[in-house]
Amino acid sequence: MADGDASPDTAGHRARLRERLLARGGGDALLDHELIEYLLALAIPRRDTKPLAKALLWEFGGIGGLLTADAEALTRIPGMGETATAAIKIAHAAALRLLHGAVAARPVLGNWQALLDYLHADMAHHAIERFRVLHLNTRNMLIRDEVMSQGSIDQASVHVREVIRRAIDLGAAAIILVHNHPSGDPAPSRADIDITRAIADAARPLGIAVHDHIVIGAQGHVSLRAKGLI
The missing domain is CATH 3.40.140.10 (Cytidine Deaminase, domain 2)
Known part of the structure; x- marks a missing residue:
């Protein structure tokens, strides 16, 4: 959905995050909470998702724990409905698909770090x-x-x-x-x-x-x- 569904202040903040993401070095240009904030914004566009992103990272001990958390644990966090939970899980699934592809492409013993x-x-x-x-x-x-x-x-x-x-x-x-x-x-x-x-x-x-x-x-x-x- 469009960022215009959010308040003007929130929409402006998201536009700045998007600009940094697309024009200034990709994901490395964003902090962990900003990555999660923007991901959640795609699922729940009418809310300021920064507080929720920070709460999730604190609850699960960082981005690794958050992405690997099971769906039931995610939905117990206030503000996390099925759509937001699915956004977190699809990001994790995409990352794993990418990493698995690197493992499957070459002999494992010569590709140990992957x-x-x-x-x-x-x-x-x-x-x-x-x-x-x-x-x-x-x-x-x-x-x-x-x-x-x-x-x-x-x-x-x-x-x-x-x-x-x-x-x-x-x-x-x-x-x-x-x-x-x-x-x-x-x-x-x-x-x-x-x-x-x-x-x-x-x-x-x-x-x-x-x-x-x-x-x-x-x-x-x-x-x-x-x-x-x-």
């Missing part, structure tokens, strides 16, 4: 622990990226046989295990190490390599392979 960027954008700020498996072919190209469980990572929630069976079904030559730590600290737990070794031991006789287990947190990531834990 993989980490994608995983961090998708998982670092989730409030629920998720375990996913990246399935690779003999050229280390991505075949499938699947979330296989949610909740604490241990042998009760992640079944080794299910991981191996799915790899066989997809014809994977190798897999990369990934999960997030909602605490933000990516240091692997004893359970993380145990499940990694159990999966690697089961995969080895079948000729399926476990390249790594990456733990993602808001504070960074840890590779169990780099730590010598596989």
